[in-house]
Amino acid sequence: MWRIVIAGAAGGVISIFTSWFLTGYLFHAFQRLTPETWRAEGPKQYALSSITQVFAGAALGVLYFATGGVSHLGTGGWLVSGVAFGLVAWTALACPVILINAVYVRLHRGVVIGLLLDSLVDVLLVSSACAWAAQG
Numbered sequence: 632m633w634r635i636v637i638a639g640a641a642g643g644v645i646s647i648f649t650s651w652f653l654t655g656y657l658f659h660a661f662q663r664l665t666p667e668t669w670r671a672e673g674p675k676q677y678a679l680s681s682i683t684q685v686f687a688g689a690a691l692g693v694l695y696f697a698t699g700g701v702s703h704l705g706t707g708g709w710l711v712s713g714v715a716f717g718l719v720a721w722t723a724l725a726c727p728v729i730l731i732n733a734v735y736v737r738l739h740r741g742v743v744i745g746l747l748l749d750s751l752v753d754v755l756l757v758s759s760a761c762a763w764a765a766q767g
Contacts, residue, residue, distance in 0.1 A: 638764030639761050642760035653744050654749045656736040658741055658742060658749075662742055696765075709759070710759060712757055720758060724754075725754060729746050730740070
């Protein structure tokens with residue numbers, strides 16, 4: 632179990648950098664279109680969000696271990712298994728939260744698309760890391 636949880640946390644560390652690129656670079660300009668929605672950013676916020684991503688990765692590792700991933704479906708290989716589990720997890724967890732928040736919070740569509748893409752990439756990275764760790 633610990634191998635999978637550590638792999639999930641490591642995937643969370645990697646996702647910090649993909650999140651910076653996607654949300655912090657590619658889609659960040661859309662935040663300026665709804666300035667009243669956003670709080671100030673700085674080192675404290677970056678540290679808190681980074682720590683959260685690492686813990687979320689570890690938590691997804693626990694979920695992967697507890698459910699056995701999707702290996703029981705007979706998928707081919709760790710990467711396919713990781714991506715399949717990631718798609719299910721993203722569809723059930725991250726995607727609805729982002730979309731429901733977008734219904735009530737004034738977010739530009741570009742921000743919502745960026746958050747959806749960012750969370751999808753994060754979950755796929757972490758799930759793939761967990762599937763890789765589970766194989767051995």
